[in-house]
Amino acid sequence: MTVKHGFYYNKNHDDHLYMDETSIKQIIERLSSPPTPFVLYSLNQFSYNIRTYQHALAELAPIRTRLSYSMKANYNPHLLTILKSSRVMLTTVSGGEMQLALSSGFEPSSIIYNGNGKTDESIQMAVDSGVLLNVDSLFDLEVIFQYARKLNKIANVLIRVNPDLSDSHVHAYNTTASKTSKFGTSIDELEPLFTKIEENQDKWIRLYGFHCHLGSTISNTQVIVTCVDKLVALFDTKRFPHLRFLNIGGGLNIDYKRYANRTREQPEEPIAIPTIEEYIQAIKAPLQPIAKLVELIVEPGRSLIADACVLITRVLGQKQTGSIRQLVVDASMTECIRPALYQAYHHIDTIVSSTTDEHTLYDIVGPVCESGDFLGKQRYLPKALERGDFLAVFDVGAYCSSMSSNYNMRPRPAEYALDEHEQIKVLRKRETNEDLLRTYCVD
Numbered sequence: 001m002t003v004k005h006g007f008y009y010n011k012n013h014d015d016h017l018y019m020d021e022t023s024i025k026q027i028i029e030r031l032s033s034p035p036t037p038f039v040l041y042s043l044n045q046f047s048y049n050i051r052t053y054q055h056a057l058a059e060l061a062p063i064r065t066r067l068s069y070s071m072k073a074n075y076n077p078h079l080l081t082i083l084k085s086s087r088v089m090l091t092t093v094s095g096g097e098m099q100l101a102l103s104s105g106f107e108p109s110s111i112i113y114n115g116n117g118k119t120d121e122s123i124q125m126a127v128d129s130g131v132l133l134n135v136d137s138l139f140d141l142e143v144i145f146q147y148a149r150k151l152n153k154i155a156n157v158l159i160r161v162n163p164d165l166s167d168s169h170v171h172a173y174n175t176t177a178s179k180t181s182k183f184g185t186s187i188d189e190l191e192p193l194f195t196k197i198e199e200n201q202d203k204w205i206r207l208y209g210f211h212c213h214l215g216s217t218i219s220n221t222q223v224i225v226t227c228v229d230k231l232v233a234l235f236d237t238k239r240f241p242h243l244r245f246l247n248i249g250g251g252l253n254i255d256y257k258r259y260a261n262r263t264r265e266q267p268e269e270p271i272a273i274p275t276i277e278e279y280i281q282a283i284k285a286p287l288q289p290i291a292k293l294v295e296l297i298v299e300p301g302r303s304l305i306a307d308a309c310v311l312i313t314r315v316l317g318q319k320q321t322g323s324i325r326q327l328v329v330d331a332s333m334t335e336c337i338r339p340a341l342y343q344a345y346h347h348i349d350t351i352v353s354s355t356t357d358e359h360t361l362y363d364i365v366g367p368v369c370e371s372g373d374f375l376g377k378q379r380y381l382p383k384a385l386e387r388g389d390f391l392a393v394f395d396v397g398a399y400c401s402s403m404s405s406n407y408n409m410r411p412r413p414a415e416y417a418l419d420e421h422e423q424i425k426v427l428r429k430r431e432t433n434e435d436l437l438r439t440y441c442v443d
Contacts, residue, residue, distance in 0.1 A: 006045035007310055007394065009259075015353035017392055020044050022422050024312070024351040028390060030424055034414065036390075037313040037331035039401060041417040041427060045308040046079065046397075049276075050086050053300065056280040063287055064295040068112060070251065071097045073301030073398040074309075076415065078427045080104045091249065091299040095122030102129060112247065112299070114160065114211070116140075116183050123147050127155045134160045134211045134247070137185055138192055145196075148204040158209045158247055159193055160184040163230045165214065165223055183213060187230060198239065209245030209295075210234055219253045219273050221282035228286040235290050246287070246294050251302035252279050256395050259347045263379040265361070276303065302398040309397035311336055311413075312351070315389040316367065325362050327381065329391060332366025333373045334410045336393055336400045340372045347394040348376045350385075357382040364391075368408050406436050 010018045017024045019042050027040065050067070057065035068089035071080075075097060081104070083090065089110045092098040095118075101111045108130035113122065116136045120143065126133050127147045135141045135157045148155040162184035185193060197207050210231045214223055228248065237243050253273050261267045274282070280298070287294060313331035320326070338344035348364055359380040366373045375393055404412050411431035419425045 005048050006042050006307060007392075009262075017349070017351045019310070020418055020422065022418060024310075024390075024392060027416070027418070027424065028312070028351075031416070035430055036413075037311050037329075037335055038413045038430070039335075039396065039415040039428075040310050040312060041076075041078075041397070041415060042308045043078075043082065043417050046305055047082060047086070049304045049308065050083070050088060052276050053280070053298070053304070054086070056277045057296075057298070059277070060280065060284055060287075060296065063284070063291050066295065066297045068247070068297050068299040069304055070249070070299050070301030071101065072402060073251070074305045074400075074402050075100060076401065076427055077104060078417070079305065080106075089297065089299075091301075095119060095125060098122060098125060098131060102131075108132075109156075112158070112211075112297075114213075114249075118143070120147075124151070127151055127153055130156060132208065132245075133157045135185075135193065136160050136183065138196070141193055141196060145200065145204055154202070155205045156208055157197075157205060158211045158245055159190065159207065160211045160213070161190065161231060161234070162186050163212055163227050164188070165226060184211075187234075190234070194239070201240070206242045207240045208242050209247060211245075211247035211249065214248075214250030218250050218279075219271070221274050221279060224248065224250070224279070224282050225286050228283055232286060232290055232294075235293065237293065244293070244295050245297055246290075247297040247299065248283065249299045251300055251398075252276065254303050254306050254395065256306075256345050256347065259349065259394065260345070262349055263347070263381060265378075265380055304398075306395045306398035309395070309400070311393040311396045311400070313391050313393060315385050315387055315391065317387050318362070318385065325360055327362040327364045327385060329364060329366060329375070331375060331393060332368040332410070333370065333375075334366075334368060334405050334407050335413055336375060336396050337403050337405075338399060339375050340370075341403075346376060346396065348379055348381075348391055349394075350382065351390045351392050357384060359383060368410070406431075409433070409436060411436065 005020055007019055009015050053067050066089050068091045069083050070091045072093050090101045091112045092101055093115050098113050111131045113126045113131050114134040123143055124147045128151050144155050197205055212227050235243055255273050257271055311331055313329040316328045318327045333340040360383040362379055362381055364376040414430035415428035417425045417427055
């Protein structure tokens with residue numbers, strides 16, 4: 001019998017929303033009127049996504065491959081435990097993330113430290129521990145040299161290359177590979193870095209490869225092919241004998257709208273998004289010139305964790321404002337900022353069947369004191385929704401918890417999962433007012 005995983009509407013149980021083998025309604029009842037909002041994790045879905053990537057990468061054999069999780073998507077330590085047991089690398093973008101990765105038992109050689117503005121403290125930690133550093137710029141390289149000399153150690157580095165891809169078909173705030181991006185060094189301006197590395201090779205530094213990040217929500221494999229083509233041309237092992245890694249960053253999109261027609265007035269055409277297998281296979285052909293030399297690293301975040309979480313919220317009430325019907329809920333931009341920040345879509349729906357109820361159009365808004373605090377617009381939901389009814393906001397695993405805030409002095413929510421026996425497991429406690437005030441020094 002196939003065991004279900006993730007979040008889905010169970011047709012055999014009155015179309016109720018389920019997580020793995022348990023209905024959301026049952027989970028709420030077991031939690032006994034929990035404070036809302038709160039986050040539910042399907043760790044089975046997360047593990048399934050990891051396996052899917054690893055199986056797809058194995059199909060590239062004899063090319064050697066590694067999977068690296070982009071920790072900024074969601075750094076919940078419980079996820080890191082699963083990733084470590086699955087032999088997944090970590091890509092970090094701050095000293096805090098790097099420190100958490102090291103303290104979680106990841107080998108330094110399995111940690112990549114990326115960033116366009118690394119602090120002295122974080123560079124020292126990376127060089128001292130042996131973490132792989134992505135060199136972003138000439139000034140970045142000079143500071144790395146400074147600490148390599150100070151610590152009398154060799155810095156292990158990759159160069160972050162900006163391939164100057166004018167259109168990677170992602171939101172402007174998520175674009176990282178355009179000519180004017182703040183990230184990386186232009187592919188046409190690498191020689192000063194090459195010269196400095198060559199002069200200090202095996203003394204203070206070793207160049208192990210190249211990194212490129214194409215932006216988040218990638219839905220076009222051709223941009224991956226173009227990027228790999230450009231990076232493969234940089235592999236000069238005569239000049240740099242340690243070259244080995246080709247690190248392709250950029251989050252594959254997920255189908256955020258797979259359930260959208262449940263709450264739409266008119267059906268929408270499905271979004272064309274490559275599967276994980278298609279995404280990985282697209283890299284194979286351009287790698288052939290260096291297939292025997294290279295070790296490919298791919299570093300997804302969103303497509304590993306986004307669909308493994310939902311945010312459960314309660315209705316506070318509804319009201320008419322001109323031509324718009326507002327459904328006010330207790331979740332907000334402080335838990336799920338993507339709609340306000342990127343105008344991103346998250347499916348929002350009831351947790352029990354509502355197909356026979358009369359529906360009406362709502363804008364779903366939070367209680368935060370900002371006009372931009374909305375979670376969804378123009379959604380068909382039951383007209384009879386009232387205070388205390390539960391809704392689920394889908395696909396909040398990536399860039400929601402990690403981008404959450406205490407704006408309006410709102411506590412970050414509790415996070416729960418189900419263990420292997422379908423029993424509730426607390427991953428994170430809900431913050432209290434005392435937690436929010438703990439770091440202030442008040443006489």
